[in-house]
Amino acid sequence: EAGVTQFPSHSVIEKGQTVTLRCDPISGHDNLYWYRRVMGKEIKFLLHFVKESKQDESGMPNNRFLAERTGGTYSTLKVQPAELEDSGVYFCASSHREENTGELFFGEGSRLTVL
Amino acid sequence: LAKTTQPISMDSYEGQEVNITCSHNNIATNDYITWYQQFPSQGPRFIIQGYKTKVTNEVASLFIPADRKSSTLSLPRVSLSDTAVYYCLVGDWVGNKLTFGGGTRVLVKP
Numbered sequence: 001e002a003g004v005t006q007f008p009s010h011s012v013i014e015k016g017q018t019v020t021l022r023c024d025p026i027s028g029h030d031n032l033y034w035y036r037r038v039m040g041k042e043i044k045f046l047l048h049f050v051k052e053s054k055q056d057e058s059g060m061p062n063n064r065f066l067a068e069r070t071g072g073t074y075s076t077l078k079v080q081p082a083e084l085e086d087s088g089v090y091f092c093a094s095s096h097r098e099e100n101t102g103e104l105f106f107g108e109g110s111r112l113t114v115l
Numbered sequence: 116l117a118k119t120t121q122p123i124s125m126d127s128y129e130g131q132e133v134n135i136t137c138s139h140n141n142i143a144t145n146d147y148i149t150w151y152q153q154f155p156s157q158g159p160r161f162i163i164q165g166y167k168t169k170v171t172n173e174v175a176s177l178f179i180p181a182d183r184k185s186s187t188l189s190l191p192r193v194s195l196s197d198t199a200v201y202y203c204l205v206g207d208w209v210g211n212k213l214t215f216g217g218g219t220r221v222l223v224k225p
Contacts, residue, residue, distance in 0.1 A: 004158070031211060033211070035213075035215075042215050042216060042217060043159070043213075043215035044215070045212055045213065045214070048211070048212065056212065091158045091159075093158070095211055101147075101164070101208055101211070102147055102149040102161075102164060102204065102206060102208040102211060102213065103149070103161040103164065104159075104161065104211060104213065105161075106157075106158025106159050106160065107158050108156065108157050108158055109156075109157070109158050
């Protein structure tokens with residue numbers, strides 16, 4: 001069974017540009033999460049989808065970040081316009097619908113470098 | 116959410132047992148204790164979870180005393196490939212919202 005996959009693995013863009021990160025969760029997992037670690041800080045929660053609905057987006061830093069999950073399958077996280085402080089690693093994770101067990105399956109992350 | 120405190124780093128040698136203790140003095144009644152492992156350039160990976168006493172799986176053991184104010188992750192006979200950051204998390208997992216601290220960087224030497 002395929003795990004959580006993220007694309008791209010690394011993106012380098014200039015300040016002011018736009019980047020879109022993609023996450024494909026494990027098949028059948030209704031819960032999808034975005035986390036990130038920026039510049040030596042701790043891994044922080046960004047938001048949580050249940051199918052196509054945003055369940056909790058309390059961790060989204062500002063309106064330059066837009067997450068979507070059309071159709072309840074893969075998700076995208078767009079940063080527009082990107083700022084220097086957005087540099088970091090963005091992790092996607094998924095879990096089964098009915099399980100609030102604290103066990104999430106993480107992807108390998110997308111490293112974003114904003115110059 | 117209960118705050119956790121764990122050592123920043125630990126060194127060990129192949130074949131030794133590694134014990135990482137995490138303090139969580141204000142753990143709530145409904146909170147579980149969960150440990151994640153993260154290798155370089157990878158996402159965190161769930162390794163073990165417990166509520167009280169002892170839990171063991173194929174990867175590790177988790178010891179939780181009666182007062183639940185701390186927990187110890189035990190990695191038996193570590194190998195070089197166990198070099199990673201280990202995170203202790205505490206929560207009731209409503210919405211599966213995880214709060215990661217700084218973790219413990221374990222370096223296994225030959």
